[in-house]
Amino acid sequence: MTPLAVSILPILIPAIVVVLVLVGFVGVRSRRRVRPAPPAERVAPPEAVAPPREVEAPAREVQAPPRVPEARAPEAPEIEAPPPPEPPPPVVAPRRRVRSIGASLARLFKGTALTEQEWEELEEVLLRADVGVAATQRIVGAMRSRRDVADGMAALKDELVSALGHPDRSLKTKPGGTTVWLITGVNGVGKTTTIGKLAAQLRDEGRSVVLAAADTFRAAADQQLERWAELSGADIVKHAPGADPAAVVYDGVAAAKARARDVLIVDTAGRLQTKKNLMEELGKIRRILDRETGAPEEVLLVLDATTGQNGVAQARAFAEVAGITGIVLTKLDGTAKGGIVIAVQQELGIPVKLVGLGEGIGDLASFDPDGFVDDLLGITA
Numbered sequence: 617m618t619p620l621a622v623s624i625l626p627i628l629i630p631a632i633v634v635v636l637v638l639v640g641f642v643g644v645r646s647r648r649r650v651r652p653a654p655p656a657e658r659v660a661p662p663e664a665v666a667p668p669r670e671v672e673a674p675a676r677e678v679q680a681p682p683r684v685p686e687a688r689a690p691e692a693p694e695i696e697a698p699p700p701p702e703p704p705p706p707v708v709a710p711r712r713r714v715r716s717i718g719a720s721l722a723r724l725f726k727g728t729a730l731t732e733q734e735w736e737e738l739e740e741v742l743l744r745a746d747v748g749v750a751a752t753q754r755i756v757g758a759m760r761s762r763r764d765v766a767d768g769m770a771a772l773k774d775e776l777v778s779a780l781g782h783p784d785r786s787l788k789t790k791p792g793g794t795t796v797w798l799i800t801g802v803n804g805v806g807k808t809t810t811i812g813k814l815a816a817q818l819r820d821e822g823r824s825v826v827l828a829a830a831d832t833f834r835a836a837a838d839q840q841l842e843r844w845a846e847l848s849g850a851d852i853v854k855h856a857p858g859a860d861p862a863a864v865v866y867d868g869v870a871a872a873k874a875r876a877r878d879v880l881i882v883d884t885a886g887r888l889q890t891k892k893n894l895m896e897e898l899g900k901i902r903r904i905l906d907r908e909t910g911a912p913e914e915v916l917l918v919l920d921a922t923t924g925q926n927g928v929a930q931a932r933a934f935a936e937v938a939g940i941t942g943i944v945l946t947k948l949d950g951t952a953k954g955g956i957v958i959a960v961q962q963e964l965g966i967p968v969k970l971v972g973l974g975e976g977i978g979d980l981a982s983f984d985p986d987g988f989v990d991d992l993l994g995i996t997a
């Protein structure tokens with residue numbers, strides 16, 4: 617050992633002791649600081665956080681289960697349920713205003729018996745009134761075989777009423793479920809207008825209605841139906857123009873069922889350019905309805921009475937495609953010749969159930985053969 621080392625030893629040893637004591641002190645302090653950590657873990661352990669998680673978990677399951685979108689329509693339907701601000705006025709029964717052939721007939725039925733020429737004239741009057749060739753020949757034949765035609769007008773009324781027959785003209789409903797009425801016909805015959813009138817009548821009877829705007833072909837067709845929905849206090853289900861009509865029908869059925877509505881009325885586009893298109897579109901709609909609700913209670917064909925005998929051809933095409941259960945004959949108030957009612961019913965055997973007698977909400981009436989023939993013949997009670 618050098619004399620220098622010997623001289624600093626007395627200072628070095630206490631210094632080393634002091635450093636060792638300090639290190640020992642810091643070590644104890646730091647261990648003390650670490651020790652509180654376990655309690656901290658205990659304060660906020662996973663168990664402590666778990667309860668809120670357990671509460672949230674079932675709520676998430678209820679709010680977003682995969683079952684809900686499946687149960688509902690695949691695409692959220694654009695459903696508008698206009699709350700009627702005030703009840704619209706009840707539908708007023710329409711006046712019967714079919715054009716009469718009474719004046720022409722009164723001239724013929726003056727005498728006791730008709731001459732051969734007068735029988736021919738009678739045929740002409742009926743043909744001009746759109747009764748159609750087959751029905752006219754049948755009716756005039758029956759009149760001629762009658763011995764007593766003293767009251768020619770009464771005899772003709774008899775024949776016309778019996779030509780119309782006595783089919784069930786009531787509109788069918790589904791007891792305890794949503795009734796479905798499918799409305800078909802070519803463009804412009806009055807389908808949408810008739811639907812509006814029907815919805816108003818149902819409302820007056822205390823029945824709730826959903827309208828399905830499945831005429832997605834014609835621009836603004838849905839807006840027209842929407843106006844009728846507002847007027848009649850019905851709900852409406854519609855998609856964007858150009859959408860698949862079958863999808864609208866699907867959503868219409870879903871909405872009517874979900875809201876427990878009494879009647880679903882389906883509006884359709886009226887293209888008859890090619891029968892193939894019509895068949896495909898109506899076929900698809902029928903399949904959706906058949907699958908979702910069973911066969912529609914009514915498949916109504918709307919015919920414009922002013923189109924005359926062409927209406928019979930239309931009726932044939934639609935009956936073949938859609939299985940028509942009844943006919944609505946519109947525009948009988950205008951230039952229509954009422955005989956088309958007889959022609960349609962005789963040729964097709966499909967009952968005329970309703971007649972449109974104007975553009976107003978109240979201008980739709982159940983078809984009453986007796987009153988109709990009175991109007992046609994100009995017979996006043």
Ligand SMILES: Nc1nc2c(ncn2[C@@H]2O[C@H](COP(=O)(O)OP(=O)(O)O)[C@@H](O)[C@H]2O)c(=O)[nH]1
Binds near residue numbers: 805807810946948
């Ligand atoms: N005079 C009269 N016009 C009617 C009748 N029904 C519908 N219309 C009119 O016929 C036009 C076409 O009707 P719309 O309902 O749009 O026919 P759609 O294309 O078959 O839906 C509209 O101007 C209606 O106001 C009716 O019974 N009498």
Ligand SMILES: [Mg+2]
Binds near residue numbers: 808
């Ligand atoms: Mg329409």
